Amino acid sequence: MKLSELVAYRNQLNRLHINEARAKVDLDLHRIEHLVNNKPTDPSNVRPQLVSKHNEISEKFDEFDQLIKQSLADVQQEIDLKEQFWLTETYRLYDQEMVNDPDEHILNRRPNLTNEHDSIIRSRIRNFSSNLHPGMIIRPGLETFIQDMVSVDPLYLVDHSDNMLFPSTFEFPEQYRRRLRPYIVNERDESAPILEKLPDNQFAICLVYNFFEFKPLVVIERWLKEIFSKLKPGGRLMMTFNDCDSEKAVRLAEQYYACYTPGRQVRDMAKQIGFEIYFAWNDNTATTWLELEKPGTLTTLRGGQALAKIVHKT
Numbered sequence: 584m585k586l587s588e589l590v591a592y593r594n595q596l597n598r599l600h601i602n603e604a605r606a607k608v609d610l611d612l613h614r615i616e617h618l619v620n621n622k623p624t625d626p627s628n629v630r631p632q633l634v635s636k637h638n639e640i641s642e643k644f645d646e647f648d649q650l651i652k653q654s655l656a657d658v659q660q661e662i663d664l665k666e667q668f669w670l671t672e673t674y675r676l677y678d679q680e681m682v683n684d685p686d687e688h689i690l691n692r693r694p695n696l697t698n699e700h701d702s703i704i705r706s707r708i709r710n711f712s713s714n715l716h717p718g719m720i721i722r723p724g725l726e727t728f729i730q731d732m733v734s735v736d737p738l739y740l741v742d743h744s745d746n747m748l749f750p751s752t753f754e755f756p757e758q759y760r761r762r763l764r765p766y767i768v769n770e771r772d773e774s775a776p777i778l779e780k781l782p783d784n785q786f787a788i789c790l791v792y793n794f795f796e797f798k799p800l801v802v803i804e805r806w807l808k809e810i811f812s813k814l815k816p817g818g819r820l821m822m823t824f825n826d827c828d829s830e831k832a833v834r835l836a837e838q839y840y841a842c843y844t845p846g847r848q849v850r851d852m853a854k855q856i857g858f859e860i861y862f863a864w865n866d867n868t869a870t871t872w873l874e875l876e877k878p879g880t881l882t883t884l885r886g887g888q889a890l891a892k893i894v895h896k897t
Contacts, residue, residue, distance in 0.1 A: 586666060590662060592658055593659060612640065615633065619633060669827075673836060673842040677799050689724070690724050690725050693724070693793060711821070712731060712734050712735050716815065717737050717739065719740075722747060725750050766781065768780075786814050793823060799844070807856050816880060816881065817877065817882070819876045820877075825842055825844050826844070826849075829868075841869070859877075
C-alpha cells in the first residue's frame with residue numbers, strides 16, 4: 584500500500600469508536616436485568632446467569648477494543664517504516680530541485696482558499712495585530728494578509744529576494760510602503776542564523792503562510808528556533824504547513840508538490856523548542872493552521888503609535 588493509503592486507513596480506524604455501541608448495550612442489558620430482578624419469582628435461577636453473561640459481553644467488548652488498538656499499532660508501524668523514505672526524499676526535493684524554482688513559480692504556487700478558510704485566517708490575524716508591537720511576515724508573496732496587519736508597527740517583511748517581498752505591497756500608497764521594513768535572508772546558508780539582522784524578543788506576531796509547506800522538517804525546525812528567539816514572551820507564531828497526518832497532505836508529498844511533514848512531529852518539535860500550542864485548525868484539507876505561543880505575558884512600554892495610525896480602507 585502507498586503511504587497515503589496507510590494514513591487514510593489509520594485515520595478511518597481512529598474515527599471509529601465502540602464506546603457508543605458499548606454504552607447502548609450496557610444500558611439495555613441493565614434495563615433487562617432490572618426488570619428480571621424485580622420479578623416476584625425466579626424458578627430457573629436466571630438472575631445470576633444474566634449478570635454472568637453481561638460480564639462476558641463486557642469482556643468481549645474489551646477484546647474487540649484491543650483488536651482495534653492492535654490494528655492501529657500495526658498500521659502505524661507500517662507508516663513509520665514507509666515515512667523514512669519520504670522524510671529523506673522530501674529533503675532531496677528541497678535540496679536538489681526546489682532550489683531551482685524561479686520566483687514567479689513560487690509566487691504562483693498558492694492554495695485555493697474557501698471563503699470560510701479565508702475568513703477564519705483573517706479574523707485570527709486581525710484579532711492579534713496591534714500598533715503596540717512590531718510584527719513580521721515571512722514570505723508575503725502575492726497574499727493580501729498584509730491588509731489585516733497594517734496596524735502593526737513596524738511591520739517587517741522577510742524573504743529571499745526583492746521579487747518575493749514587494750508584490751503584496753503594490754496596492755498601498757508610497758507613504759505606507761516606506762514604513763515597512765524589508766529584509767532579504769538566505770536560509771540555505773547554514774553558517775549564520777537566518778534572522779540574524781532582526782532584533783531578539785521584539786515581535787508580538789509572526790505570520791508564515793504557505794511557506795513551511797515546501798520545507799523539510801529540519802528546515803522548519805531551524806526556522807522555529809529562530810522565530811522563537813525573535814518573539815516577545817506572549818508573542819505568537821501563526822503558520823500553515825502540509826500536515827501529513829492527513830492522507831491529502833501525504834498525496835501532495837507523493838506527487839512531489841509539497842514536503843512530507845507529519846503534524847505530530849511538527850507539534851512535538853515546537854513543544855521541544857519551547858512553544859505552547861495555542862490554537863490549531865484544519866477543515867479537512869492538506870493544510871493545517873497552527874498558532875504557537877512563546878510562554879509569558881505580552882507587554883509593551885509603548886503608549887501609542889509614533890506616527891499616524893494606519894487602517895485598511897475597505
